Amino acid sequence: MQFLKSVALTIIIGLSFFIFPEGRSATDNPLPSWQDGASRKAIIDFVAAVTREGSPDFVPAPERIAVFDNDGTLWAEQPMYFQALFAFDRVRTLAPQHPEWQTREPFASVLKGDFKKALAGGEKALLDLVMETHAGMTTDEFARLVEDWLATAKHPVTHKPYTGMVYQPMLEVLGYLRANGFKTFIVSGGGIEFMRPWAERVYGVPPEQVVGSSIKTRFEMQDDKPVLVRLPEVNFIDDKTGKPVGIHQHIGRRPIAAFGNSDGDLQMLQLATAGTGKRLGVIVHHTDAQREWAYDRESAVGRLADALDLAVKQGWTVIDMKREWKTIYPEP
Structure with missing residues (x-):
């Protein structure tokens, strides 16, 4: 199941212009699709603290690494990945x-x-x-x-294109972080080559900043042209304990911020928030049965139990989608 956690999204040409209309920057009105509540404040306060020179929590730009799960964090994952x-x-x-x-x-x-x-x-x-x-x-x-x-392709429940089921509030977070000197990475249990073709167009995340599960590939010459052939063998599962390994192998720096939504993201959240200095761990909690889906502990897809139990102790921010997001998906 974890290998198939994956992805898909709204076609955006120039993500920054989609999120922040011409003439406005990401910092003029940060996170406009969020209610003015605890989660929005936690994100904005964190960014201010780590980017303000002279602050005791200041983090140099090369070390401003933020990692995001994909399924259930950046776009929907129900009724299945x-x-x-x-x-x-x-x-x-x-x-x-x-x-x-x-x-x-x-x-x-x-x-x-x-x-x-x-x-x-x-x-x-x-x-x-x-x-x-x-x-x-x-x-x-x-x-x-x-x-x-x-x-x-269209989603079997909403009949939206899968590219229309990204979360507008999370697109704004991605843009806001990048506007403040962060490098944003996707770290997902979904297939790395399933996400890379569209991640830059949709999220503004280039293919070299996508970490995911993979199958083995082999170099071949076909008709005098070099190609990589996909083999029917698992190479790496980037989920649960695999996520910190994937971060180490692909990124090489410990993130200072991590965003997830399920127990599959627990170890990634632990890795990011256990380092020295100011850290941010965020869980997207699916609580909106009207506009999206409401699920957590008993869900076969995106189960959230252990990470939710640890959130208070670890000081992680838990987003209540129903209360804290003004909108879920981008306008068509």
Whole structure:
């Protein structure tokens, strides 16, 4: 399940102009889609403290690293991770080439539309789906598949494009941090190559600042051209205890701010907030059943229990989406 935590989002050309109209900077009216409450204040106060020269909490710009989970933190993740829905669509597309899938699980259940049964096999079933639908092609071919899917696919509940289900308040946080000298990274359990094709366009996060789960790749020469071929083997799972490892391997600095929404982000929050100096840990708590979904401890997707229990002790900020966000998604 963790391997498929993933991603997808609203098409934004020039993210800073989308969040902050021409003539305004990110600091003129920081976080305009947030209510003037505790979470907004915690973020703004933290940024002021670490960026004000002469402050005892001042942090030099190269050390201003902020990490963000993707699914459930930057965009929605219900009723299941969007990369899983991408895999299901790939099964349907490839089915004519695989008649054996009609009787082989979890593919047979996907083809019948019984996603609950398809997921009953747990992580092994999901990995089978990923290996069969995400491998056996070059990295460029896979990137084009992801882009084409995001351009046409619609969410099964809201019927919005997946690119329309990013969180406007979190887009503002990304822009606000970057306007104050932060470098922002995505650190997700979703596939790194599923996120990289669109993360810069949607979040303003370039591909080299995306950390995620991966499958193995191999260099080949095809028609006298160098390519990377995706293999049906897991390389790295960037979830739970894997997230601090991924941060160490890809970033090389301990973050001073971390944003997550589930127990899969617990170790990342612990890593970021255990360092010296002023730190910020933030949990997006899904409490809005009308505008989004309300879930935490008992959810099969995005379970939030252990991290929520530790939040008070650790001094982490817990965002109440229902009370603290004026809007959820960007205007179409």
